[in-house]
Amino acid sequence: MIRRALAALTLVACTAGLAGCGGDGSSGSGDGKGLSTKTITVTISGDSVTPNGDRVDVQVGQPVELVVKADAAGEIHVHSDPEQQLEYGAGTTTLKPFTIDKPGIVEVESHALEKTIVQLEVK
Amino acid sequence: MEPLTSSQGSSLGGALGQVFAHGIGGSKDLPIPLGLTIAGAVAALTVSFTVLAVAWRTPRYDAERTGRPAPARLARVVDSRPWFVGWRVFGMLAFAYTAMVAIGGDDSLINPLFGIFYVLLWVGFVPASLLLGPAYKAISPVRTINAMVAKLTGGDPDVGVFRYPARLGLWPAALGLYLFVWMELVYPFATELGPVRLWCAVYVAAMLVGGALFGNTFYEHADPFEVYSTLVSRMSAWSRRDKQLVVRSPLANLDTTPVTPGLVAVTSVLFGSTAFDSFKDSTRWVKFIQGNYVQDHGLTHLVNNLGLLTFVLVVALVFTVGTMLTGVGPDLPRRELPGRFAHSIVPIVIGYVLAHYLSYLLEVGENTLIYMSDPFSNGSNWFGTADWQVSYFVSDHPTALATTKVLCVVTGHVIGVVAAHDRAIHLLPKRHQLTGQLSLLVAMICFTAGGLYLLFAA
Numbered sequence: 001m002i003r004r005a006l007a008a009l010t011l012v013a014c015t016a017g018l019a020g021c022g023g024d025g026s027s028g029s030g031d032g033k034g035l036s037t038k039t040i041t042v043t044i045s046g047d048s049v050t051p052n053g054d055r056v057d058v059q060v061g062q063p064v065e066l067v068v069k070a071d072a073a074g075e076i077h078v079h080s081d082p083e084q085q086l087e088y089g090a091g092t093t094t095l096k097p098f099t100i101d102k103p104g105i106v107e108v109e110s111h112a113l114e115k116t117i118v119q120l121e122v123k
Numbered sequence: 124m125e126p127l128t129s130s131q132g133s134s135l136g137g138a139l140g141q142v143f144a145h146g147i148g149g150s151k152d153l154p155i156p157l158g159l160t161i162a163g164a165v166a167a168l169t170v171s172f173t174v175l176a177v178a179w180r181t182p183r184y185d186a187e188r189t190g191r192p193a194p195a196r197l198a199r200v201v202d203s204r205p206w207f208v209g210w211r212v213f214g215m216l217a218f219a220y221t222a223m224v225a226i227g228g229d230d231s232l233i234n235p236l237f238g239i240f241y242v243l244l245w246v247g248f249v250p251a252s253l254l255l256g257p258a259y260k261a262i263s264p265v266r267t268i269n270a271m272v273a274k275l276t277g278g279d280p281d282v283g284v285f286r287y288p289a290r291l292g293l294w295p296a297a298l299g300l301y302l303f304v305w306m307e308l309v310y311p312f313a314t315e316l317g318p319v320r321l322w323c324a325v326y327v328a329a330m331l332v333g334g335a336l337f338g339n340t341f342y343e344h345a346d347p348f349e350v351y352s353t354l355v356s357r358m359s360a361w362s363r364r365d366k367q368l369v370v371r372s373p374l375a376n377l378d379t380t381p382v383t384p385g386l387v388a389v390t391s392v393l394f395g396s397t398a399f400d401s402f403k404d405s406t407r408w409v410k411f412i413q414g415n416y417v418q419d420h421g422l423t424h425l426v427n428n429l430g431l432l433t434f435v436l437v438v439a440l441v442f443t444v445g446t447m448l449t450g451v452g453p454d455l456p457r458r459e460l461p462g463r464f465a466h467s468i469v470p471i472v473i474g475y476v477l478a479h480y481l482s483y484l485l486e487v488g489e490n491t492l493i494y495m496s497d498p499f500s501n502g503s504n505w506f507g508t509a510d511w512q513v514s515y516f517v518s519d520h521p522t523a524l525a526t527t528k529v530l531c532v533v534t535g536h537v538i539g540v541v542a543a544h545d546r547a548i549h550l551l552p553k554r555h556q557l558t559g560q561l562s563l564l565v566a567m568i569c570f571t572a573g574g575l576y577l578l579f580a581a
Contacts, residue, residue: 102515104521
């Protein structure tokens, strides 16, 4: 009897614990209207790139603008669905802002260096 | 109606050759929320000790008694010749299609080969085997080819030239699985046509030679995909007893997993590699790999290889130590314990694999079905799926997705703990039955909490 009761109690406690934490967080995609543009400055010189794999929080539909300071022309890949490719020249280039339309982690990579510049944490 | 736009095709094609260690599929899941992570871990912890405290004290699962015969009509269908042949034909058609895109398709990410290899084959067989039983075995093209060759030469596909050495057990499959995850997670050109084609060709060649040498026993032990699928099917409701189709509770079914050398290696590769897949995208690892030290010394490859290997070995070590730290009776050597308990980690592996790959399977899997209509990337629509749009329903509901993932992990943990408990009662002498379970319980909690932590932090 006591065993049964204990088992039932555990089950209830666990379910409540899980359910209690399941409610927060936003879901669905915002329309992105009125969100300020997120600007990320990227410096590429030789084999090194800054930022170097950091996480950046952005919102679903928020415009993301990359300002690239580079010593040579190149290409940046945004691994969203579908993938986006952005070209930049030597010197400072402000790339056309893009948006991500679903939540997830999106990697932004330097094509030539084969390095992750930032991971966009899209919420 | 609209074919894949040329810009999309060319942009994806142009990305190949240089993209470094980036698998197929675009964005990845958001980390699960901290609250859910903790709730999941606490639930796993509580359930573990509750099972220990309140569960039965005499072994419950016994292959001879558990389960009941499947409904006669169902059994008739499943045991019929057309059913058997139908699945074999399906497998051969799928094989022929895969060979066709591997040989004649474009070296581009819209070639469906990548999705077939990394998503449908690797991940798709997990839910399929969970629901339907040993699915890969039913359609295995290498088994079919072996059977056809045997028929032509008048041989028996079950019997080869030699007996399969029992000592080898599942070790060849563990090696094969490791080579697959190495290809997927470590090899830098994993999304190029040539290497994937080569991998598949070597796989088929090895399987055909093995089948000729050792007969069908070889596939049961050495085909990585069949071993994985059949292992997962131990958690399904279906099994056979003396060739009769039996319906069993998944727990009773799991208990019938044969104790085979190399089983711990197989589960360790599966769990360790999935964990490494999570870990390698964490900011900490990315920053370390791209950091000055690794870069300056050209160690990227080495460090990635060591990372994967370490994850697999640590899982194996934790499990081995966890099962061996118990008192045993005089008739049971301690070194036999990891193998005897290995089945109990299977549900934990499945729960974690499902959690890790759920959105990947649904979204990249659907994308693969779309690409499959256009095998040569020329805008054709063979199966009428080319104009589908991938549904991002699960990604659009991150809280529901995260909750599902945690539930998968915790459910796997609970089933694993119960399976281990029953086995402990069966194996261990009375006075060690409870205390003997503690170390394995701790190991299991480590896996579950570690898995949840990676879902949270990576």
